[in-house]
Amino acid sequence: MAGLPSPINAAIAVTRFGLGAKPGEIADASADPREWLVGQIHKDGAPQPLSPTAAPFPDSATRFKDFVAYREAVKAAGDDEVKRKAAREALHAPTAVELLCRTQLAATTGQPFAERWALFWSNHFTVSVLKSEELAALAPSFEREAIRPRVFGRFSDLLRASSRHPAMLMYLDQAQSIGPNSKAGLRRAGGLNENLAREIMELHTLGADAGYSQADVTEFARALTGWSVGRPNQAAEYEGAFLYRANVHEPGARRIFGRNYGDGEEEQAERILADLAASPKTADHLARKLATHFVSDQPDPALVARLSDVWKRSGGDLAKVAEALATAPEAWREDAAKIKTPYELLVSGYRCVGQAPRDYGREVNNPLNTMGQRPLSAPQPNGWSENGSEWAAPDALIKRLQWAQGFANAYAPQDDPGVVAASALGARLSANTLKTIQRAESRKEALAILIMSAEFQRR
Amino acid sequence: MTQILSRRSAMALGVSATFFGGAAFAAETQSRKLVVIICRGAMDGLSVSPPANDADYLALRGPIAITPDKALPLNADFGLHPKLANFQKLALAGQARIAPAIAIPLRVRSHFEAQDDLETGGAALYGASTGWLNRTVSALGSSRPARALAVAPSAPLILRGPASTDTWSPGGKFNPSANRLTTILQDLYQQDPVLGPALAKGMAVEAEANMVNGASAPLKANDVKDFATGAARFLSNPNGPAIAVISVDGFDTHANQGAAEGQLANRLSSLDQVIGGLQQGLGEDWGRTIVIAVTEFGRTARINGTHGTDHGTASTMLLAGGALKPGGIIGDWPGLAPQKLFENRDTAPTLDVRQVFKGVLIDHLGLDRRKADTQVFPDSSDARPIMGLV
Numbered sequence: 001m002a003g004l005p006s007p008i009n010a011a012i013a014v015t016r017f018g019l020g021a022k023p024g025e026i027a028d029a030s031a032d033p034r035e036w037l038v039g040q041i042h043k044d045g046a047p048q049p050l051s052p053t054a055a056p057f058p059d060s061a062t063r064f065k066d067f068v069a070y071r072e073a074v075k076a077a078g079d080d081e082v083k084r085k086a087a088r089e090a091l092h093a094p095t096a097v098e099l100l101c102r103t104q105l106a107a108t109t110g111q112p113f114a115e116r117w118a119l120f121w122s123n124h125f126t127v128s129v130l131k132s133e134e135l136a137a138l139a140p141s142f143e144r145e146a147i148r149p150r151v152f153g154r155f156s157d158l159l160r161a162s163s164r165h166p167a168m169l170m171y172l173d174q175a176q177s178i179g180p181n182s183k184a185g186l187r188r189a190g191g192l193n194e195n196l197a198r199e200i201m202e203l204h205t206l207g208a209d210a211g212y213s214q215a216d217v218t219e220f221a222r223a224l225t226g227w228s229v230g231r232p233n234q235a236a237e238y239e240g241a242f243l244y245r246a247n248v249h250e251p252g253a254r255r256i257f258g259r260n261y262g263d264g265e266e267e268q269a270e271r272i273l274a275d276l277a278a279s280p281k282t283a284d285h286l287a288r289k290l291a292t293h294f295v296s297d298q299p300d301p302a303l304v305a306r307l308s309d310v311w312k313r314s315g316g317d318l319a320k321v322a323e324a325l326a327t328a329p330e331a332w333r334e335d336a337a338k339i340k341t342p343y344e345l346l347v348s349g350y351r352c353v354g355q356a357p358r359d360y361g362r363e364v365n366n367p368l369n370t371m372g373q374r375p376l377s378a379p380q381p382n383g384w385s386e387n388g389s390e391w392a393a394p395d396a397l398i399k400r401l402q403w404a405q406g407f408a409n410a411y412a413p414q415d416d417p418g419v420v421a422a423s424a425l426g427a428r429l430s431a432n433t434l435k436t437i438q439r440a441e442s443r444k445e446a447l448a449i450l451i452m453s454a455e456f457q458r459r
Numbered sequence: 460m461t462q463i464l465s466r467r468s469a470m471a472l473g474v475s476a477t478f479f480g481g482a483a484f485a486a487e488t489q490s491r492k493l494v495v496i497i498c499r500g501a502m503d504g505l506s507v508s509p510p511a512n513d514a515d516y517l518a519l520r521g522p523i524a525i526t527p528d529k530a531l532p533l534n535a536d537f538g539l540h541p542k543l544a545n546f547q548k549l550a551l552a553g554q555a556r557i558a559p560a561i562a563i564p565l566r567v568r569s570h571f572e573a574q575d576d577l578e579t580g581g582a583a584l585y586g587a588s589t590g591w592l593n594r595t596v597s598a599l600g601s602s603r604p605a606r607a608l609a610v611a612p613s614a615p616l617i618l619r620g621p622a623s624t625d626t627w628s629p630g631g632k633f634n635p636s637a638n639r640l641t642t643i644l645q646d647l648y649q650q651d652p653v654l655g656p657a658l659a660k661g662m663a664v665e666a667e668a669n670m671v672n673g674a675s676a677p678l679k680a681n682d683v684k685d686f687a688t689g690a691a692r693f694l695s696n697p698n699g700p701a702i703a704v705i706s707v708d709g710f711d712t713h714a715n716q717g718a719a720e721g722q723l724a725n726r727l728s729s730l731d732q733v734i735g736g737l738q739q740g741l742g743e744d745w746g747r748t749i750v751i752a753v754t755e756f757g758r759t760a761r762i763n764g765t766h767g768t769d770h771g772t773a774s775t776m777l778l779a780g781g782a783l784k785p786g787g788i789i790g791d792w793p794g795l796a797p798q799k800l801f802e803n804r805d806t807a808p809t810l811d812v813r814q815v816f817k818g819v820l821i822d823h824l825g826l827d828r829r830k831a832d833t834q835v836f837p838d839s840s841d842a843r844p845i846m847g848l849v
Binding site for chain 1: 499500568569570571572584611612613614625626627628630631633635638639640641643644646647648650651653654657658660661662664665680681708709711713714761762763764765766767769770802
C-alpha cells in the first residue's frame with residue numbers, strides 16, 4: 001500500500017504534498033504518513049488567513065466600496081500626484097496586509113496539504129491584482145470567499161462560486177457583457193463579451209482540446225449575460241456583490257454541444273455550468289492537472305486515470321479526489337520529480353527555520369517578483385505554470401540562489417546545521433548534502449546550502 | 460483602398476542575397492542580430508496601425524477607433540497608434556514596416572493554443588513541441604553558430620527545445636565567481652539532470668551580464684524598458700547572443716480598451732519603449748538588427764458591448780531595425796467591408812507569420828531555405844518565405 005509508515009514516506013508526505021517541513025513535522029507524520037494527509041481533508045474547506053486585528057478581513061463588497069472611494073479621491077486629486085499616490089496606497093494597503101497574512105498562514109500552518117490544495121485551486125481559478133485597481137482590491141477576498149471554503153466540496157459548487165464572484169466577473173470582463181437583443185442591448189450599442197465564457201470552458205472545466213466551437217463559446221456567453229456586479233447606483237446590498245441584471249440578459253434558448261437550454265434568465269447559465277462541471281472531459285482535464293501539480297511534469301497515466309475515475313464516480317467530490325491522490329501508489333514514488341514553485345520555495349524556507357515573514361514588500365512581494373511569481377499576479381488567466389522544470393531555468397535558479405543567501409543571512413538559526421537539515425528533509429536528505437552542510441564555514445552558509453540543495457528545491 | 464503588393468518586388472530584391480559568395484555571406488551574417496518581441500494577450504492590430512482610408516473602420520470601432528486626427532502618419536493608407544512614436548520615427552526613416560493582416564497558421568481563438576502555435580511554428584495544433592527559434596539555433600548549426608537569449612526568468616516556449624539557449628533578467632548584481640555557494644552547489648548538483656546544467660548556464664550568463672552591464676546602475680525587474688536595455692547590451696557583446704526574445708503582456712483588452720489613451724495605449728507605450736530601448740542600446744549594431752513584434756492573434760473588427768474587443772484573427776506585425784529594407788506594407792490589406800471580414804468578425808489574414816519569419820531567417824541569418832521549410836517550420840513549404848525584407 002502507498003504511504004505506509006516509513007522514514008521516506010514521512011518525508012514525502014510533508015515535502016511533496018505539504019509545504020516543506022517545520023521543525024518536528026516529519027517526526028509527527030511518521031506514525032502514519034497517509035493519515036497525516038487524509039486527516040487534513042475537511043468538508044468545510046482549507047484554513048483561512050488570520051486577520052492581524054480584532055476585525056476580520058474586509059469582504060468583497062467593502063473592498064469594492066474602497067475602490068469606489070479611491071476613484072472619487074483620484075478625481076478630487078486632479079493633477080496632484082501626491083494625493084493620487086496616497087489614494088492608491090490606501091487602496092492597496094489592505095491587499096498587502098492580507099497577502100502577508102496568507103503567506104504567514106502557509107509558513108506556519110499545521111495543515112500544509114490543505115493549504116497546497118487551496119493554492120492549487122486558487123491558481124486554477126486565476127484572478128490577478130494586475131488587471132485593474134478593482135482587482136488589486138478584490139483578488140485576496142476572491143480566494144478567501146470563493147475558493148478556500150469549497151476546496152474539499154463539490155467541484156460544481158467551487159466552479160459556481162468562482163464564476164459568480166465579483167472579482168472573477170470583473171477579471172474576465174463578464175460584469176459588462178450585454179445581450180444584443182436584451183432590453184438594454186436593443187436600446188443602445190451594447191454587446192457580448194465572451195471572455196469569461198471562453199475561459200470557463202477552456203481553462204476552468206473542459207480543457208482546450210475538448211472540441212468545442214466558437215459557436216459554443218458564443219452561446220455560453222449569451223447565456224451568461226446578466227451575471228454582473230452591483231455598482232454604487234444599486235441597492236446597497238448589491239454594491240460590490242453578485243447582481244443579476246435581467247435587462248441585459250440575452251433572451252431565448254441556447255444550444256451548446258447539441259444540448260438545449262431553454263430560456264431561463266439567471267438559471268440558464270447555472271444549468272450550463274453544472275453540465276460543464278459534470279463533463280467527463282472536465283474530470284480528465286483536472287485529474288491530469290492535479291497529477292502534474294503534485295507528482296510529476298509527466299504524470300503516470302495510471303495516476304491520472306485513478307483520479308479521473310474517482311472524480312467521475314464521486315460526482316466531482318474534491319474531498320474524495322484529494323484522498324485518492326494522497327493514497328495513490330503512483331503519488332509516493334521515491335524520487336522527487338517536481339521543482340518547487342518560487343512561492344513553495346519561499347514558504348518552505350520559512351518553515352524549515354520555524355519562522356514567518358513580517359514585511360510583505362521586502363520579504364514576500366519583492367523576492368517573488370524577482371523569482372517570477374509575485375502573489376496573485378499571474379500574467380494570464382491560465383495562471384502559473386504547473387510545469388516544474390520551467391521554474392528551474394538558469395536565470396530563475398540564480399535568482400533563487402540570491403534570495404537563499406539573503407534569507408540565510410537573516411534567518412540562520414543557532415541550532416546545529418546538520419540537525420536543521422535532517423529536520424527539513426528527513427530521509428530525503430542525502431549523505432553528500434549533509435556532509436556539505438556540516439562542512440560549511442558558517443551557519444548562514446549552511447542554511448543557504450540546505451535551501452539550494454537539490455533535495456530542498458525538489459519535492 | 461490601394462493594395463500595396465510588396466511580395467513580388469520584394470522577391471526580386473531578395474535574389475541579391477544569393478549573389479554573395481557562400482563564405483562572404485556567412486561572415487557577413489555573423490554579426491547580425493534578431494529580436495522577437497512576443498505581445499501576449501492578442502494585440503489589436505486595428506489600433507496599432509489604424510487603416511486611415513478604410514471606409515468601414517470608424518463605424519466598426521466607434522469610440523475606440525484611433526481617429527485620423529490622433530493617429531501618427533505612416534503612409535497614405537495607414538496610421539500608427541499615437542503611443543508608437545519611436546516606431547513611427549523609424550518608419551519615416553525607412554527602418555520600420557508593418558504587416559497589417561498577418562496571422563498564425565492555425566485558426567484558433569484560445570490565447571494559449573494560439574501562443575503555442577506562434578511559438579512552436581507548427582502547421583497544425585500540437586504540430587511541434589519545441590520552439591522555432593530553438594530549432595533555428597540547431598538548423599544554423601556550425602555554419603553560423605548562434606546563441607539565443609530570453610530576457611526573462613524562464614525560457615518562453617519559442618526558445619525551448621534541444622538546442623542550448625540562455626535566460627537572463629534584471630534583478631540585482633551577482634558575481635558568481637566571487638560566490639562560494641556557487642562552487643559548492645556545482646558539486647552538489649552533479650547528479651541532478653535539471654539543476655546542474657541550469658546552474659552552470661546561469662552562472663555563465665550572469666558573468667556575461669556583469670561584463671555587459673559594467674558599472675551601470677542595476678536594471679529593474681519591474682521595468683520593461685530595462686529588459687530591452689539588457690537585451691541590447693547582451694546583443695552588442697561581440698561574443699554575445701545573436702537572437703533575443705522579450706515578452707510584453709497585457710494585450711487582452713476585452714473591456715475599456717481605450718483609444719489614444721487608456722489600457723491598450725499603456726501597453727503600446729511599453730512596446731514602443733522596448734523598440735526605442737533596443738535601438739538606443741544597440742548603438743551601431745542597430746544597423747545589423749531586425750526586430751519583429753508579433754502577437755498570437757488580433758481582435759474582433761467590431762467594438763464589443765464593453766468598449767473592448769474580443770479574440771479575432773489577423774493582426775499587425777511590426778518590423779524594425781537598421782537592417783530592414785525600406786518599403787510599404789508587407790502583404791495585402793483585405794479591407795474591413797462586411798463581406799471581407801473573416802467569419803464576419805475579424806480582419807482576414809493575407810499573410811502567414813511563418814512567411815515573414817522564414818524570409819528574415821533566410822535573408823538575415825543565412826538559414827538554409829530547405830531547413831526553413833522542413834526543420835524550423837515543419838511542413839511549411841506552402842508558406843512561401845517573403846524575401847527581400849533585409
